Amino acid sequence: MSVDPEENRRVFRVTFDLPEESPTWPPVRYERLWAEKTDTKLHLSLRNTPFYCIGVAFGDIIAVRLDHERREVVFDKFVSESGHSAVQILVTSPSSRSALDQMLLSFGAAWETMSDATYYAVDVKPDTDYAALRSELIAAKDRGDIEFQESAISKPHQAQLLSFP
Template identity: 40%
Template structure:
């Protein structure tokens, strides 16, 4: 029997909403407790949230959605985002991420925006260094969306 999935709405910061034209991001999640959900997507725009994190939600009856309230527990994973630039770098970037055991989601409508999941067991500093080299070469633009406490402490 498959677990029921829910969409959790994250209202985006005004700065992000203005620059993207998107006011909210909806992420798939599964219930982990009463009004608690485990995030099952890598966010494209939400800051401070990573795949597997547990969040508190509130039902918004007007919107008929669950809305993010607060982060309850980190999964240990981190989120990075890149925008691909130049002559088709996706093969090089994808090979590097696969070798590092990272997952990613590609933005909608053929946009060259990737949301990258850096699992807790992966050496974050190494992945970051490889992506920074690509950024310095002009192949990608890089943003760190959520760095877990585990990765900030230098583990993995």
């Protein structure tokens, strides 16, 4: 646990164990995300966007458990969504990175990148026109600029789409 001095809130690192999808993916066995204490015991609100986890986004409420053997706070189950969505983007054409950043900014998205800035964890805010953003992402993919995965799409964003897998 740590305390955010600017906002005086209690935040925790929560460990998400990741299932192996293939011999090379994900490249890590777990991901740790920041989460903030809520009024309900062992329920936390996520404070960042995952690079590898599927099914959770910024602000979602999760239940956690204390793993005394590992000495960690560990994800237990999803509780409720925040309205935010999460998209994971792999930049396949480095020259397109600036255009990608500008496009994401135009939709009010926030993101983090890995150290080499080719893998993005994108937070899509609840008031974003997700249908328009998704169209731009598909166009970038079709050009060969990126690959992307919709790792957690909120119900309000799903409702904006004609069809959602």
